[in-house]
Amino acid sequence: MNVERAAYQEMLRKRPLNVQAAYGGEPVGLVSGRDVFGAAKKAGAIVLAANARNPLTIKGVLRAAKKLDAAVVLELAKSESTYCASTFENMVDYAVRYSAELGHGVLFALHMDHYAVKSHDDLLKSIAQIRMAMEKGWTSVAIDASHSPDWENLCFTRDVAMHIPPYIGLEVEVGEIKGAGEVSTPEEALFFVGGLNAWGVFPDLLAISNGSLHGTYDPTMGQVEGIDLEATKAIADAIAPYGVSIAQHGISGTPLGKCSLFTRYGINKGNVATLFQNVLFGLKMDPETGNAVTEEGSYVKEVDRGIPVELWERIVAWADEKGYSRKSGDYKKANKPFGDEILALPQPVQDRIVDETEAWAEKFIKAFKAEGTAEAVLDLMATRADHNCAPERKILHDRSEFTPEKAPDYHVGPLADGKDYSD
Numbered sequence: 309m310n311v312e313r314a315a316y317q318e319m320l321r322k323r324p325l326n327v328q329a330a331y332g333g334e335p336v337g338l339v340s341g342r343d344v345f346g347a348a349k350k351a352g353a354i355v356l357a358a359n360a361r362n363p364l365t366i367k368g369v370l371r372a373a374k375k376l377d378a379a380v381v382l383e384l385a386k387s388e389s390t391y392c393a394s395t396f397e398n399m400v401d402y403a404v405r406y407s408a409e410l411g412h413g414v415l416f417a418l419h420m421d422h423y424a425v426k427s428h429d430d431l432l433k434s435i436a437q438i439r440m441a442m443e444k445g446w447t448s449v450a451i452d453a454s455h456s457p458d459w460e461n462l463c464f465t466r467d468v469a470m471h472i473p474p475y476i477g478l479e480v481e482v483g484e485i486k487g488a489g490e491v492s493t494p495e496e497a498l499f500f501v502g503g504l505n506a507w508g509v510f511p512d513l514l515a516i517s518n519g520s521l522h523g524t525y526d527p528t529m530g531q532v533e534g535i536d537l538e539a540t541k542a543i544a545d546a547i548a549p550y551g552v553s554i555a556q557h558g559i560s561g562t563p564l565g566k567c568s569l570f571t572r573y574g575i576n577k578g579n580v581a582t583l584f585q586n587v588l589f590g591l592k593m594d595p596e597t598g599n600a601v602t603e604e605g606s607y608v609k610e611v612d613r614g615i616p617v618e619l620w621e622r623i624v625a626w627a628d629e630k631g632y633s634r635k636s637g638d639y640k641k642a643n644k645p646f647g648d649e650i651l652a653l654p655q656p657v658q659d660r661i662v663d664e665t666e667a668w669a670e671k672f673i674k675a676f677k678a679e680g681t682a683e684a685v686l687d688l689m690a691t692r693a694d695h696n697c698a699p700e701r702k703i704l705h706d707r708s709e710f711t712p713e714k715a716p717d718y719h720v721g722p723l724a725d726g727k728d729y730s731d
Contacts, residue, residue, distance in 0.1 A: 309377060309413035311335050315686045316413070322695045324475055330400070330445040336407045337415040338400075339685060341448025341477015342697045344379045344417045345512040347684035348576045349553055354676035356669060357381035357419060357555075359581030361392040361643045362588050362650055363402040364658060368665025369584075370406050374414040375666075378673045379681040381448065381577065383419035388581075391640065393647025396420065396437070400445040415682040417477060419448035421579070425464045426455060434468050448477030450515065450555070454484045458496060458715035462503040469509045474698035479555050479577070480504065483517030488534025492516040494546040495716045501547045503710035510701045513555040513577055516543055520558030523582050523637040524600045535562060537573045544574020551701055555579065559672075560586075561599035568675040578676055580668075585640060587664045588650070589623075590614020598668065606634035614661055615650060622646075 309316060316337070324340045331338065348355040358369045360382050373380040382403055389396045400418055407414055420441055425431055438449065449472050453464035465480050472478060482500045483492030501514060519534035535556070544554050553576040559567065560583040570578060583598035590613035592601040601608055609620045623642045624634065632638040651658075673679060689697075712718060 309337075309374070309415070309682060311411070311413045315690065319415070319686055319689050322689050322692070324447050324473070325695055326442045326473070327445050327447060328695070330443065331404060334404060334408070335412045336404050337412060337682075338404070338407075338445060338447060339379075339415055339417055339689070340475055340697050341381065341417040341419055341479075342475065342512055342699065343685050343689055344381060344415070344448075345477060345553075345576055346697075347379060347681055347688045348678065350688065351677075351681055351684045352571055353678040353681050353684075354556075354570055354575055354578045355379060355381055355678060355681065356672045356676060357383050357421070357577050357579045358584055358669065359383050359385065359388060359421060359579065360394050360399065361388055361581070361585050361640065362647060363394055363399070363406075364588065364650070364661050365584045365665055366394075366399070366403050367406045367409075368662040369669045370403070370410060370414050370416065371662070371666045372669035372673060373416060373682070374410055376670060376673050376679045377682045378678045379415045379417075379685045380669070380673070381417045381419045383421040383579070385422040386420065386424050387422065388640075392643040393651065396441050396446070397444065404445075415685050417447045418445065419450065419477065419479070420446055421450050422452045422481075423449055423468070425451065425453045425468055431464060431467055435471050438468070438471055442473065442476070446476075448479070450479035450481065450513075452481045452515070454481040454515075454517075458482070458499055458717050459712040462500055462710065462715075465500075466504060466507045466509055469504070474510075475696050478509075478511045479513040479515060480511045481515035488519045488532060490517045491519060491536055491539045492543060493716070494543050497543045497547050499710065499714070499716055501550050501552055502705055505550055505701075505703060506705040506707045506710055508703055510550075510699045511552050512699075514543070514547060514552050515555040515557050516540065518556075520556065520562070522558045523560070524602075524635070525561040528602070535566070537569065540575065541573040548574070550704070551699060559583075561594075561597050563596050564671055564675045565596075567672065568677075571677055578672065580672060582640075583668060584665055585643070587668060588614055588661055589620060589639075602635045607639070612660075613664065615653065616657060619646065619649065619653075
């Protein structure tokens with residue numbers, strides 16, 4: 309996209325205030341998640357949301373987005389920020405730098421994924437951390453208190469949301485994402501989204517448990533891709549009057565053909581994380597799903613892809629010392645201790661990682677029918693007078709309709725099993 313175009317220049321003037329404060333002199337197309345999600349919804353598309361555990365993922369995804377004139381989301385979960393080379397502190401700078409290398413002209417949002425709130429202490433800490441992220445230029449947040457009972461989830465989510473500027477994208481979650489057989493219900497979604505509405509909190513997106521799984525599907529453990537699209541559609545239809553659509557999590561390992569159907573089921577955001585890590589490490593992958601292939605109880609490293617074999621062998625030795633299985637999802641924790649070394653790899657190695665990342669991002673953008681959505685974002689932003697894209701929605705309920713005893717899981721025992729499903 310030509311940065312000299314009048315529409316692009318108008319977009320720059322209408323970027324979120326926090327972006328203007330941090331990068332006002334840079335013609336970077338960093339926009340609010342609300343604009344990206346709204347444009348995708350209007351276009352009947354799904355925005356690719358890529359978790360960038362290593363900054364090289366950012367470069368590949370932005371290249372694909374610019375090539376296909378697609379708006380994308382770059383994201384990082386709160387838990388990922390503690391064990392990855394990318395962090396809430398540095399990721400915006402990486403994104404702006406790589407955008408500049410492309411001559412700008414690519415539109416994207418930066419999304420704090422799975423911002424987990426599991427206690428009152430987490431709630432209090434969120435105030436300072438989210439303020440810091442807004443100052444850095446993050447433009448969207450996903451609040452995740454889904455491990456809690458419905459009433460507590462509503463309260464935690466409400467209180468964190470009230471510390472996020474209303475012109476910033478907002479995703480919320482009901483039901484932990486645990487894999488096949490774990491499905492949220494319309495009743496839960498309506499209590500949650502309706503309760504937020506009663507408090508004047510207006511999300512763009514709702515993440516649900518609909519059979520997907522974060523990480524790698526391991527058939528030897530009975531794990532299979534199981535996204536229930538009909539159950540998803542039932543929830544999407546139920547919450548549509550609130551202006552909310554579905555964020556699909558756990559797409560790594562899902563056939564591209566099935567991904568191409570998502571737009572029919574109320575889904576407007578598609579999260580892809582582990583697949584891009586598989587590309588980074590150069591693991592053998594199913595060509596249709598991106599799922600990491602395991603053989604004899606171990607991931608399989610391919611010589612001509614991703615990081616060098618010698619570096620992978622040191623990662624395996626590190627993981628062995630930690631006591632991790634050689635097909636464990638805990639390999640994701642290698643991103644931080646080896647992150648700087650990966651970023652310092654010879655240019656040809658970095659190039660092959662970025663090239664393959666770009667290729668996979670293109671596949672998803674096309675499957676998601678998201679080509680041209682950057683133009684749709686410009687069109688949407690042109691319809692308002694200034695930067696403020698806070699949604700125009702009505703409060704439809706009294707708060708008295710959403711009390712602890714009216715929660716769908718009232719009188720049900722503890723829901724959390726102590727495990728972390730947030731990435």
